[in-house]
Amino acid sequence: MRYLMFVCVDETLVNPESVKDMPRDTIAWVEEMDGRGVRVQGNRLAELPTATTVRVRAGEVVLADGPFAETKEHIAGYDILECADLDEAIEVAGKHPVAKIGAIEVRPFAED
Amino acid sequence: MASAFAGEWGRIVATLIRRTGDWDLAEECAQDAFAEALRRWPGDGVPTRPGAWLTTVAKNRAIDRLRRDRRRAELLDEASALGPEVQEMDDDTEDNEIEDDRLRLMFTCCHPALALEARVALTLRTLAGLTTAEIAHAFLVPEPTMAKRLVRAKAKIAGAGIPYRVPPAHLLPERTGGVLAVLYLLFNEGYAASGGPDLIRARLCDEAIRLARALRALMPDEPEAAGLLALMLFHHARRRARSDAVGDLVTLEDQDRGLWDGEEIAEANRVLDGALRHGHAGPYQLQAAIVRCHTNAADAAETDWAQIASLYELLARVVPSPVVALNQAVAIAMSRGLDAGLEAIDELEASGRLDGYHLLHATRADLLRRAGRLPEAADAYREALALVGSDSERRFLTKRLGEVTSGTS
Numbered sequence: 117m118r119y120l121m122f123v124c125v126d127e128t129l130v131n132p133e134s135v136k137d138m139p140r141d142t143i144a145w146v147e148e149m150d151g152r153g154v155r156v157q158g159n160r161l162a163e164l165p166t167a168t169t170v171r172v173r174a175g176e177v178v179l180a181d182g183p184f185a186e187t188k189e190h191i192a193g194y195d196i197l198e199c200a201d202l203d204e205a206i207e208v209a210g211k212h213p214v215a216k217i218g219a220i221e222v223r224p225f226a227e228d
Numbered sequence: 229m230a231s232a233f234a235g236e237w238g239r240i241v242a243t244l245i246r247r248t249g250d251w252d253l254a255e256e257c258a259q260d261a262f263a264e265a266l267r268r269w270p271g272d273g274v275p276t277r278p279g280a281w282l283t284t285v286a287k288n289r290a291i292d293r294l295r296r297d298r299r300r301a302e303l304l305d306e307a308s309a310l311g312p313e314v315q316e317m318d319d320d321t322e323d324n325e326i327e328d329d330r331l332r333l334m335f336t337c338c339h340p341a342l343a344l345e346a347r348v349a350l351t352l353r354t355l356a357g358l359t360t361a362e363i364a365h366a367f368l369v370p371e372p373t374m375a376k377r378l379v380r381a382k383a384k385i386a387g388a389g390i391p392y393r394v395p396p397a398h399l400l401p402e403r404t405g406g407v408l409a410v411l412y413l414l415f416n417e418g419y420a421a422s423g424g425p426d427l428i429r430a431r432l433c434d435e436a437i438r439l440a441r442a443l444r445a446l447m448p449d450e451p452e453a454a455g456l457l458a459l460m461l462f463h464h465a466r467r468r469a470r471s472d473a474v475g476d477l478v479t480l481e482d483q484d485r486g487l488w489d490g491e492e493i494a495e496a497n498r499v500l501d502g503a504l505r506h507g508h509a510g511p512y513q514l515q516a517a518i519v520r521c522h523t524n525a526a527d528a529a530e531t532d533w534a535q536i537a538s539l540y541e542l543l544a545r546v547v548p549s550p551v552v553a554l555n556q557a558v559a560i561a562m563s564r565g566l567d568a569g570l571e572a573i574d575e576l577e578a579s580g581r582l583d584g585y586h587l588l589h590a591t592r593a594d595l596l597r598r599a600g601r602l603p604e605a606a607d608a609y610r611e612a613l614a615l616v617g618s619d620s621e622r623r624f625l626t627k628r629l630g631e632v633t634s635g636t637s
Binding site: 117119199200201202203205206223224227 | 339341387388389390391395399
């Protein structure tokens with residue numbers, strides 16, 4: 117099954133100590149999951165201030181500066197997984213280093 | 229009659245889910261099979277293997293429905309007539325496989341990706357065969373709310389790819405703990421209801437015991453499954469002595485031991501001994517061993533509190549919870565002296581881990597009362613009363629407060 121993994125960071129858990137090993141650990145995670153063939157594709161997103169939210173209301177395009185939801189957790193990246201089942205997707209998500217300083221949502225692609 | 233074969237429900241549903249992958253179809257066909265039995269057995273007599281009879285009827289019904297659905301699909305779309313045949317269900321009712329199905333179903337219903345309340349509801353619906361209305365009643369929610377909860381849970385299992393299986397070895401210990409926790413929660417939901425003879429609540433206890441019994445049989449190498457069964461049986465054996473004629477709680481100390489169910493206690497002892505022989509005493513076995521110290525004592529004075537204190541010490545190591553520490557303090561008080569127990573409680577209170585928990589104060593109050601320090605006991609009862617939630621506990625604490633303030637204790 118194909119799953120999308122939203123990698124969210126909790127700002128309140130970010131500090132120099134907690135993110136020290138993030139780059140190295142993330143590369144290791146990507147290499148492991150690519151090697152296993154469970155990671156189809158993925159990317160980090162640019163910093164939060166670069167986000168723009170687009171809505172159309174009464175025919176007008178309404179823009180807002182920033183993400184669509186103001187929460188202490190924000191999406192920092194995503195990965196597309198190809199897993200046997202939810203147990204495997206949970207295992208893969210649980211190994212992502214950002215899970216320790218945030219939350220990872222795992223959701224299957226809708227079936228056609 | 230239907231209740232005599234309620235244990236078959238889970239088996240039938242579990243097998244049909246594996247064969248069809250369709251939870252609703254499985255439940256409907258099991259329901260049809262029980263309805264058919266109600267129609268035919270009174271006249272024809274109960275078949276020699278009622279479980280196999282019910283399974284066959286349910287399976288045939290499933291085949292009929294799948295065929296009908298396929299026909300409908302064909303009519304709608306002629307092209308699909310060339311599609312794959314509906315998988316015919318063979319007739320093997322090999323007992324082992326059916327038992328494995330039931331274990332698969334338990335693990336799937338208790339999957340940690342489902343909300344806890346959904347796990348509990350699914351377990352009652354698919355394994356125990358309670359109706360949605362009955363489950364709603366037991367958990368005091370409107371029936372449509374419970375129906376929605378069940379629909380959502382089943383949709384998540386199918387949609388999110390929750391596997392229908394017994395987890396592989398590396399996940400098994402953790403997931404087994406999850407199944408045991410759901411069964412114990414079921415039991416406690418039923419057991420906690422002290423007011424009045426609520427039949428649905430009593431049935432929760434019965435179903436929890438039935439499922440724990442099944443789990444123990446299905447996982448003979450998991451002593452915690454046996455430990456949980458023993459724990460439930462020890463508690464359940466005391467159910468008739470737990471409240472008085474007006475529904476008020478009776479403490480263990482004051483219970484009429486003649487009302488305890490000796491047969492159930494004997495079974496619990498056998499089950500626990502079998503579990504302990506594995507040499508891996510987990511939290512359920514330890515809790516069962518603690519309750520056993522109470523139930524096997526001829527009267528309250530005979531209770532082996534030293535043994536209880538050392539069991540709590542072991543339990544506190546496996547489950548480092550402040551509630552366990554509080555119970556340990558009681559055992560210390562009863563075995564090494566009230567002062568030692570009160571000291572342990574003071575430490576616990578200072579840690580702040582039980583802030584707002586009425587039993588912290590109620591426990592201290594009880595020890596102070598036993599020590600004859602009545603004014604201090606009264607203060608502690610008042611603190612407990614300010615925090616207590618349930619009516620029967622409030623009545624109990626109020627009664628005690630009255631005793632210590634009038635000095636009749």
